[in-house]
Amino acid sequence: MKDNKKEKLKAFKKADKKLKKGNGKKSKKKSKKALGIGLGLGAAVILAGYAGVGVYYQDKFYPGTMINGIDCGGKDTEYVRELLKNSAETYSLTIKERGEQTETIDGTTIQLSYQDDNGAQQVKAEQNSWLWPVQIFGDKNYTVNADSSYNEESLNQAVAALSCMQDANMTPVQDARVEDNGTSYEIIPEVEGTTLDKEKTLAAIKSAVDQRQTEVSLEETDCYVKPAVYQDDENLKKEAEQLNKFTSLQASLNFGTGTETVTRDQLKSWLKKGGDGNYYFDTETVKQTVIAWSEKYNTIGQPRDFVTSNGNTVHLTQGDYGWRLWQDKTTESLVNMLNAGQSGAVEPTWLYSGQKHGGNDIDGTYVEISISEQRMWFYKNGTLLVDTPVVTGNPNAGNGTPSGGVWRLKDKASPSTLVGRNPDGSIEYETPVNYWMPFNGGVGIHDLTTRSSFGGDIYLYNGSHGCINTPLENARTIYENIEVNTPVVVY
Template sequence: MKKLSKNAKIMMIVIAAFVVAIISIYLIGSKHFSTHFFPGTVINGIDCGEKTVEEVKADLQDKISEYTLTVTERDGKTEEITAEQLDMKYVDDGGVEKLLEEQDAAAWIVSVGNSKAYETSANFTYDKATIDTIMDQMECFQEANVTAPADAYINDNGTSYEIVPEVQGNTLNREKTREALMDAVESGKTGVNFEELDLYEKPAILSTDEAMNTEVAQLNQMTAAHIVYDFKDRQMTVDRDTIRSWLYKGEDGNYALDQEQVAAWVKHMAYETDTFGLEHEFKTSLGPTITLAAGGDYGWVIDKEATTAALIQAVQEGQNITTEPVYLYRGMDRATNDIGNTYVEICITKQTMWCYKDGQLVVETPVVTGNDSTGFQTPSGSVWAIDAKKADAQFKLFNVKVAFWLPFNGDCGIHDLASRTEFGGDIYLTNGSHGCVNTPYDAAEKIFNTVEIGYPVIVYYSTDQVVGPEPTQEVTVG
């Protein structure tokens, strides 16, 4: 056999040494990567190349320790909950070992440098009891920072009814918030939004509530009326505040006027302004002002029932008007002094009658009133209204015809009397009438043409004694 050359021998030795070295390196690598992860291995986002199982577990614990849950609240403020607060700890479930076992250590030589990412369960525990403690420490649960929700409501601003919008507030539902935080932690979420999770307490009634908007519209409609009752020198007004006090809410949810209260208001208006048959202050033609006694039939009387009905209708229709009540009886002037400036005035002791029109004296005349000696005195001391107006009247009882007849108190009235030629003085004491006011023809004519039915006739005995002797005989025309 032919001997190898020296150089060949050397070459053979070198090759053998190289092969041994390669095999050694491979075996060493295989052994190394049986306990270490290949370079480029990423587990749960952590670079685990050249790391042992224990080192990877330590990294997983570190990663859990870095956990932060960011909480976004209603006002845009954020707060953070950390792993340390939660006392989070890694739980070894063998997942890392399993990944290493699945790694083919013998194939390390072809796997090195090829990055590979893995996901494995990174189980952990945390102290659930700390959730309540953490919540107690959060800014959003501090009493000073919490605004409770408030319902929308109806408000009277003085000129109208309006809806005050609800307040959303920032009060969290504690139980729902606890559950949301636990769910976020346990599922590994890094952020939660309390608004999106609908964790805030809500107002029960919103400004969009249909029933409340209907109620406001109804209230504003019913309180829109403004009704002024004009009594010439004074007024009585039904305004918003008055109407508001009359409203009540029925069982059907609708508002209505309390008719008894409306009637009571009208009754009070009548009490304040009715004058029919009441005392009257009167400034006499003789100078002094006297108080005429109650008992006459002149003045104003409000028809309370009809006025109440008209008022209710006006309010319901939202009318804005100046008006007058419905009257049963009317005087001639609606001022406090309802006698006005057109009237007839008679003084028994002076046997004088005056007639004024619009404040101007048109007649001053002597008269003859009821016969004092026979008990036919002319009633005095009050205000009466002219009840009728008749020309060429015939008094059948006495077969007397008069040109002008103005009765004002039953059969007592003002009239001319052709058979009487003298007037005034003391005639009435012994030769007076049967209660009427006998008047000269010319004066009677002027008065007849000046006054109308309903005008006041004031009769007083004297300025010192307003009410004179009461007649003992029934007054009869004549």
């Protein structure tokens, strides 16, 4: 009984398994069929959508299509043609200028009229509706030109009449420059101004009209005349730097009786700009100042007072003793220092010099000759070395010794031969001497061994040709102790 039941159960399970297997095969076949049907329907929908869009835009412009600044998306060519016509009839161009100023030129002023050149149709032809999946997302800005749709002469006149085109209304452009503010040099920024390049301006406005733009910026179209030099120019910066360096230098010169300190204004006036763009101190310009200083501090030829050995004061106005500045050398020293960019004290160079600065320039060493007393003194460093009678030039024979001044000793020689000549050049006399010390041309101090007496009034009847005849021993003492440039006072 039990075995019978087991057999039935086994047969039931087997039948059930077979039934499930058969149902599975049928289910798979049904799924594949459904997928095929779905894909087909999807492709049909896409194809229908593609065709529908393509058909729709066969006579219409894609969305976002801009023609001459007008949104023509979804419009047909006829509609766009009408829009262009209306745009032309109401067209005006706003001209944006510097300073937020604007002016306008309207279509009537330039006799603007719409002329259909099939531009809209040509744009539409470029938009192939069957390529919409590619073209609909591309750039869709178009310009339809109408070059002959206005009167060019009217446009020229309209542009010429603009306020911004009048010379009187234009602010001149100015280059950036270096300028002195009184204490230093600074860069003054450029001035952009409002001066227009009239040819560029006309061309920019004409281009805007040709493209039916509603506004044009003269700034953006580069119509304004630009400065040639801007404040960030490297050469300009270099110039300001160099000028500030040179005009801040310090220089001084001690002339003994006074010191000259070079001022900033003087430094400025001495500067010149070279061909290479660099500044330098000009020698000739500086020399003019040095000449003025020499006239102030030179003492040669200047009147001076002198206290004689007898205690009297004489006023002397003649002679060539004293200080004379060597202008070229002093200028050279000053210019070289300044051009090297250095500050400091410059030592003046003297062509001739006195013993001291100030007073009568005499400081203890000198020869003193009194014509009236026929006497000569020689002092060295304040000590009297010689006090001697002398014989000076004979005034009655026209050979008086020049007096009333201070001369510097020009030379000294031992021995020497003095030669006198007549007006025709022939020799008048030849006199050998042991000691010769000239101080004023052919006039000098010398011994004369042929003369036996000195002093008194000998000079009035047996005087010299102008020289100071001196006893031999005294002439020797002076010669051995005197130096060239020593002052010789004659009164």
